[in-house]
Amino acid sequence: MDFQFEISKRLSREHQEVTALLNRLEKFVQAHGPAGQPDWQDAEARRLMSDLRGALRSGVPNHFAIEEQELFPRYAQEGGADLVDLLLADHLVILDLAEELKPLLEKTLNSPDALSQAEWETFRAKGNAFVTELRSHAEKEEFGFMPAMDELMDPVTAKHIFDCYVQM
Ligand SMILES: [Fe+2]
Numbered sequence: 001m002d003f004q005f006e007i008s009k010r011l012s013r014e015h016q017e018v019t020a021l022l023n024r025l026e027k028f029v030q031a032h033g034p035a036g037q038p039d040w041q042d043a044e045a046r047r048l049m050s051d052l053r054g055a056l057r058s059g060v061p062n063h064f065a066i067e068e069q070e071l072f073p074r075y076a077q078e079g080g081a082d083l084v085d086l087l088l089a090d091h092l093v094i095l096d097l098a099e100e101l102k103p104l105l106e107k108t109l110n111s112p113d114a115l116s117q118a119e120w121e122t123f124r125a126k127g128n129a130f131v132t133e134l135r136s137h138a139e140k141e142e143f144g145f146m147p148a149m150d151e152l153m154d155p156v157t158a159k160h161i162f163d164c165y166v167q168m
């Protein structure tokens with residue numbers, strides 16, 4: 001999408017970046033069935049887990065926080081409360097999944113031992129759910145919410161929100 005304001009461009013770029021990460025995670029999980037746990041020492045697996053850890057620790061929470069603090073309230077005030085409620089509910093589901101994935105990710109990165117069978121099955125289930133939920137959420141925002149928000153903001157507000165975001 002083409003947006004006029006820096007904050008919209010930045011959030012849009014992050015939607016694309018996280019979608020690319022989710023596509024990698026989906027492929028990774030699909031490539032290893034319930035009985036075929038990956039080699040966690042493999043460089044590719046480590047890179048993916050490390051990128052995912054960064055997204056779960058700060059990328060996704062910060063992105064959600066600026067939306068919740070600065071964008072959603074303004075949009076709700078302009079008559080978009082129903083969509084905002086949906087997007088907020090998505091955030092909760094996604095952050096819950098992230099909390100469940102975090103300790104498993106840490107384990108794959110910190111311990112040379114593979115996950116237990118139960119942990120690997122949880123990783124697969126929660127990882128797949130995380131991919132589905134966040135990808136659909138990012139699409140909803142990218143093609144619905146963000147274009148409307150980009151229209152709605154004035155330049156001073158957009159600059160203020162961008163400044164808040166870079167200081168997070
Ligand atoms: Fe969001």
Ligand SMILES: [Fe+2]
Pocket residue numbers: 011015063067138141
């Ligand atoms: Fe977003």
